[in-house]
Amino acid sequence: MKLEAAKAQFIQTWGSLATQWGINKTMAQIHALLLITPDPISQDDLMEELSISRGSANMNIRELIDWGLVDRVIKPGERKEFFLAEKDIWKVFRQIVKERKKRELEPLLKVLEQLKAVDGEKKNREAKAFTDTIENIQKFVGQADKSLDTMIKADENWFWGNLIKLIK
Amino acid sequence: MKLEAAKAQFIQTWGSLATQWGINKTMAQIHALLLITPDPISQDDLMEELSISRGSANMNIRELIDWGLVDRVIKPGERKEFFLAEKDIWKVFRQIVKERKKRELEPLLKVLEQLKAVDGEKKNREAKAFTDTIENIQKFVGQADKSLDTMIKADENWFWGNLIKLIK
């Protein structure tokens, strides 16, 4: 397989996987291209390689920087900005978990906490089932939240090493 | 907070969370309603409660059954079908992981395997960076895949208990 074809397929695969996870396809494709390219790339080159417009490139690059997955790089003597992705997949993964946790799990926990305060007077079947489910979800999400916190701080070898010990 | 309001908020929260994860909002809302309702519900009641059409209800219910999150229930003497959701969140979570793993991780591993076979003759900087990244992703995804396999089989208490011990 030729390098160009392999690159193209990786970019496309990464992009379609992303859409299944609620992530913008173009953003994932830019990320994919940066992941497999050793040197920093300019916005113009990204636009060229992926056939995307200036606006889209700019917006998605900014989002990637926001997620902490891509860094702006200034080359001495060059006017343009260049972009470089973190290549260590474990770090990338932790960064994504960290962001999603902050954006999703934490707000969810707040909502669940409120929902427990449903009028408890009438301890009927319906109200009981509702609070039971909410409390179970809350426990589950709370536990996941804590575990992820630890994982974010953990070192890759330590984490996998222990997990593998645990599951063997 | 009144039960009806709390239910409505839970359904809405679950639905919008789902869209962030690439899951159809209506499907998640149906799931949410079934989660907090102790008894089986008919399609007509689902349509009524969530204000959705017959077609959408049917399609999304089928998808939920496909995901193994909802069961069809036949009530003796009734012509209609009723639907009931698994209430144990740990089981729900494992089921979702199992499905996504099958639908996404396993195909991804196949693609990655192919991509490693990039023309290796020219061991240039670019080709090197590409295969390095692909191999790293492959290792990572492969490890995750195995760990998830074990998790799927694990019992809740066993899993959390050990994970908490591990991370403390």
Place this chain on the structure above:
DNA sequence: TAAAAGTTTCAATAACTTTTGAAAGATTAG
């Protein structure tokens, strides 16, 4: 300071996804 080079914004448009509901297809009771 003016022109050049680069970056960002945003309204219009395109692409994609979901929903609708009427029609066709099943199944059951009588």
Place this chain on the structure above:
DNA sequence: CTAATCTTTCAAAAGTTATTGAAACTTTTA
């Protein structure tokens, strides 16, 4: 068998999300 009841399908419509590209803005150079 056939009428009644319930379920499924699917093409059109609505709704949602992403992309475009020209214009506005900012920074740098000379």
